[in-house]
Amino acid sequence: MVHSVRVKGGRASYANSYIKTARLQQEKEAQKPMFLKMGDLHGTRGLLLVLLDKAKAVVGSILTGEGTGTANTSLVYHARRLLALHEGDLPYMLRVLCNGVVETVGRLTLKDGNAAYPGPFTAHPKLDPKTGEMFFFGYSFDAKPYFRAGMVAASGEVSRQWVIDVPYPVMAHDCGMTEKYAVLLHLPLCFDPKQLAMGDNLPVVFKPNKRARIGLLCRDMPGCGCDVENPNAKPAPVQWFELPAFFAFHTANAWEDEDGRVHLVLCTYPKFDFDFEKKHKCEVPDDLKPRLVHYVMDPASGTHASHQVSGVHCDFPMVNPAHACYTTRYAWGATWGLSGIAKAAYPLCLLPGAEDDGFLLVYVYDPTLDTSTMNVYDAKTMDPEPLARVRLPRRVPHGFHTLFMTEKQLQAQTPPRLH
Ligand SMILES: [Fe+2]
Structure with missing residues (x-):
């Protein structure tokens, strides 16, 4: 479900709508859940459900040709298209109507x-x-290929596709980009189906003895076209930096400095365990919580360094989108337990102007009252008293990611066009 607040002429309105994924359509018709969810993938029951899911696809009782994603993770606006994203599928194109209601246009074909x-x-x-x-x-x-990547031009067409050679499959949630490089994260949260058979575990496991690998791919490297599906396609050259194991869901930003070094700021988990609370029935210890870490990699020498930006446990970091991929000094993130917002400054000599001159828009959900507001905070002062608060007529439960669209972007949206 996508929740939207439209602010116009000093008034705010709220709407919500389901994103009409192929998966949702099938489940609506069947009047019951038909597809596996992440939460189902536990233990031997999970293993049986995976096999059953494959069997259902083979006999045609579920249709997977139009994807099985939930389009519920994140939103991006690019090439006049609002896209709902889920890392297991292609994007779904949405459209915000003038009254703020969001409608589904359809699953996007990214043309190359x-x-x-x-x-x-x-x-x-x-x-x-x-x-x-x-x-x-x-x-x-x-x-194989376990990783593939590409670039979509400002026109909305795919301009390059690459096959990325990595030694084993991992879960990879985020990436980075600088003026010259795409930044890839091959971190040791490994797919391990044996975990399902070994007990009530998820099939992804953090392997502390493997290395965390950060890869730099030159953005202007020629692609391999639609050969990206071919397991024998020639992989793109990537310079990998190997570090002691860590995991990260989210990057804040990446950029290059005048000396050609690549900076990457991300929320790093020194160790990671999806199932910690369930297994140990206690609060997650500090070394399993994320902190903002600043990595600096020198492509010329192959060396790297890192330091912790702040001791505050936070994730879901953001920078000012107008400065993304270029030098930033500030990042904002949700503190552990979604209890607040933290602003972090990395020590830089260069101070970009007005980077934090703006507002933070936050859906705040109070689970005790089951009510929600959209709060507006001053990103510069971080005054805990909101500048404005919109009381929402429905609860908006804790979700993943949000997107702010300008009036200009709303007006520029491509008219509905399927495929
Ligand atoms: Fe995310």
Whole structure:
């Protein structure tokens, strides 16, 4: 479900609507859940459900040709299209109507000449505000290539596709982009189906003995076209930096400095366990909580360094989107337990002007009262008293990611066009 607040002429209105994914349509027709959810993938029951899901696809009782994603992770606006994203599928194109209601246009075909990018497509593509390009990647657990990536031009067409050679499949949620490079994260949250058979575990497991790998791919590297599906396609050259194991869901930003070094700020988990609370029945210890870490990689020497930006436990970081892919000094993130917002400053000599001159828009959900508001905070002062508060007529439960669209973007949306 996408929740939208439209602010216009000093008034706010709220709407919500389901994104009409192929999966939802089938489940609505059947009047029952038909597809596996992440939460189902536990233990031997999960293993049986995976096998059953495959069997259902084979006998045609569920149709997977139009994707099985939930389009519920994140939103991006690019090439006059509002897209709802889920890392297991292609984007769904949405359209915000003048009254703020969001309607589903359909599952997007990302055209690459006469062919198309087959998917999947990350929930966190990166937009270059100067060139209008969008970098994306997709990962696969069960077949090579385990990583593929590409660039969507400002026109909305795929301009390059790459096969990325990685040694084993991992879950990869986010990436980065600088003026010159795409930044890939191959972190050791590994797909391990044996976990299902070994007990009540998820089939992804953090492997602390493996290395965390950050890869730099030159953005202007020629692509391999629609050969991206071919397991024997020539992989793109990537310079990998190997570090002690860590996991990260989200990057805040990446950029290059005058000396050609690449900076990457991301929320790092020193160790990671999806099932910790369930297994140990206690509060997650600090070394399993994320902190903002600043990595600096030197492509010329192959060396790297890192330091912790702040001791505050936070995730879901954001920077000012007008400065994304270029030098930033500030990031804002949700503190652990979604209890607040933290603003972090990295020590930089260069101080970009007015980077924090803006507002933070936050859906605040009070689970005790089951009510929600949309609050507006001053991003510069971080005054805890909101500048404005919109009381919403329905609860908006804790979700993942949000997007602010300008009036100009709303007006510029492409008219509905399927495929
Ligand atoms: Fe995310």
